[in-house]
Amino acid sequence: MGKLTTHILNLTCGKPAANVKIELKRLGEEAILVKEASTNADGRVDAPLLAGEELVSGEYVMEFHAGDYFASQKMNTADQPFLTIVTVRFQLTDPDAHYHIPLLLSPFGYQVYRGS
Template sequence: MGKLTTHILDLTCGKPAADVKVELKKLDESIMKEAYTNNDGRVDVPLLAGEELVSGEYVMEFHAGDYFASKNVNTADQPFLTIVTVRFHLADPEADYHIPLLLSPFGYQVYRGS
């Protein structure tokens, strides 16, 4: 059975981003999972695994503004990025999906990893 995982790298310091709130939703539904990243920038268990992982459209929200505010990183009065939203489609419930986020206070990159 497949699984969905994520991790976050803080590009301002080149280290994993710990204590970032991550929310996962199936499109047009309520929050399915809520987790925080650990010291390695990863959630402790897959966001979806086994029978939980079904085909469909999903939204993952990374609470970047709260993270950078806690680090006193932003130079602006208000954070530029508040919540980074990634919308994606999981096609194969048997596959492993990994969604890494490279994050800075003013930009980000996301991709399907392995």
């Protein structure tokens, strides 16, 4: 059974990023909101963003609301955050695979990759 999971690590302090809003959208003629979630104290969502029959092949975008998170942590060094929403666009091709998309985040940069 396939699933899509994520987690976020705040590189500035080396800890999980809690309470980050995440929006998952499926792309087609227009973007359709599939799921909205927030990370827990471990920087993960409590359940997979997609699992089983929900995981359909196609192109998706995951939006991580980094600006709101850093503002809540008082980690922005200016009045306005540099990163507002980190957008990751990706393809899911195998409905039986486990797709894990970690985000390593700081107020001024990020790295994302396909994890395991």
